[in-house]
Amino acid sequence: MEALFKPIKINDLIVPNRIAMAPMTRSMSPDGIPTDTNLEYYKRRAAAEVGMIITEGVEVSHPASSGYPNVPNLRETSHDGWKKLISAVQNEGSTIFCQLWHVGGIRKPGQPPNPEVPGYTPSGLVKKDKKVAYEMTENDVEDLIQNYVKDIEIIKSLGFDGVELHGAHGYMIDQFFWKDTNIRKDQFGKESDLRTKFVCEIVSRARKLVGKNYPIMLRFSQWKQQDYEARLAPSPKSLETFLGPISDAGVDMFHASTRRYWEPEFEGSDLNLAGWTKKITNKPTITVGSVGLDSDFIGLYVGKDQANTSPINKLIEMFDRDEFDMVAVGRALLSDPEWVLKVKEGKEDQIIGFTKEYVEKYF
């Protein structure tokens, strides 16, 4: 258990322990403005010893970034709300990263605040051969990179401890990574660097503006919401090709999003995706996926029974072997804000589970 409660340094930031709250969209910020309810929600988890809050996805300042209602944004009208929320979390001794999110082709026509704006994508595709959205020109891509970079500066100026770029689950950055959604012939579609140019430009330009000490993290995943079996990198070698340029561009930490943290990523080794990422990049990594639960979160969207609580022995063994540096906890922290304290104090039998009843009541 000690391994979970040691501080860790991410670039210049000290995070008090190894447990992060996974980013989770709640659609609870009318007009994109973080409210006191949002503040209390995060503060409560911070007060109960979550070492790093990763916010729900926050919209990139771009007309097509939004795909869902009441998602928070970074416009001026939101700044006071964020500043209050950030201080509340930090005053509890925790740290807070802003997850920056553009949904790309997942955007459905008619979304507020600009219903006429179509989904933007690298190649007009949301999955293989499924052409549904607008294909960005090189100028569009350049504009979007600039918007991301400006937002990262805003995130720093608001007082967030770091930024997490949402490069996972088949949204915009991932649509650049994935060969099924990026068939561009220009510099942003090159197979030789596994289509990492877009994110590398964001990171290296932002790095110049926020300075060398500001933590920048990338969340990525093999799986896509469009295809749970998709794989960006089918072998350790291709994972190296993918992560190398991103790490060199200046990412400090990787968040390897998997649905079940205990599953080995490649044959012949027990390491999971976060384990391989740490081994390849030598940078700190976060693992995630069904921690403390016995079934994965996709069930939530396909109407399956929800998970019960389960022991975290396996996780602790993996920490002891130093396979990764932090763990993100999603649903277990939704249903029980005191999850970390209960685990720390050996009161697992008192944890409020993310059960069918919980989902029926709150989702």
Ligand SMILES: Cc1cc2nc3c(=O)[nH]c(=O)nc-3n(C[C@H](O)[C@H](O)[C@H](O)COP(=O)(O)O)c2cc1C
């Ligand atoms: C309600 C809900 C909202 C989510 N929203 C986001 C999001 O905004 N950004 C993101 O990267 N992942 C999102 N996820 C995925 C979680 O961050 C996490 O990876 C997933 O739930 C697996 O962790 P868990 O098994 O501990 O819940 C969401 C998950 C849930 C359950």
